[in-house]
Amino acid sequence: MDIAHVRNEFTAHPPLMREDLLEKPVAQFERWFNEALSAGVVEPNAFVLGTCVAKRSFQRTVLLKYFDENGFVFFTNYHSQKAQQITQNPQVSMLFPWFSLQRQVRIEGRAEKISSAQSLRYFLSRPKDSQIGAWSSPQSKVIDNRALLLNQWQNMKQRFAQGEIPLPDFWGGYRIHADYYEFWQGQPNRLHDRFRYRFDNQIWQIERLAP
Secondary structure, three states, X not given: OOOOOOOOOOOOOOOOOHHHOOOOHHHHHHHHHHHHHHOOXXXXXXXXXXXXXXXXXXXXXXXXOEEEOOEEEEEEEOOOHHHHHHHHOOEEEEEEEEHHXXXXXXXXXXXXXXXXXXXXXXXHHOOHHHHHHHXXXXXXXXXXXXXXXXXXXXXXXXXXXXXXXXXXXXXXXEEEEEEEEEEEEOOHHHOOEEEEEEEEOOEEEEEEEOO
């Protein structure tokens, strides 16, 4: 199937200049994230998490739940494939593909588990059915059919019918400590704007990259 004709011209933004950027990358990310929220981008906190183990790379979409200057936090099953890969190689990448805004943000850094207390705080804020879901799914394991998953969810629902649902010991958050950011904004004629923030000598260096 030849799809060479599928193309889009990028005209949503004026050129992005160095003076338009904030000095701290987290502040710049927050500015663009808030603009994605205001523009009604679907799942603006969804990002592609990249891991690499034994010369193979892996990607999947997860949801960002918190960020500040200390890093970017997401949650998962600690027995999942992604968690096992992070244990072997904590260097990961993040990609926020805000297609409707003709923007994307790429971030690289090191992932580490957050404390159980921090994970519990978020876990208790989730809807009860989502809490039960965390207990129900043997994430990344092979299962015979969907009925088994639904039966397990019903069993967990009955088990935790009364009182608060405890935090599973196999579930929690990771914080990604970023040391590299790239902000990409589409421009006409494929002359896109790309700026990277690179942490060097305790200072964030900001550089323009060719598209």
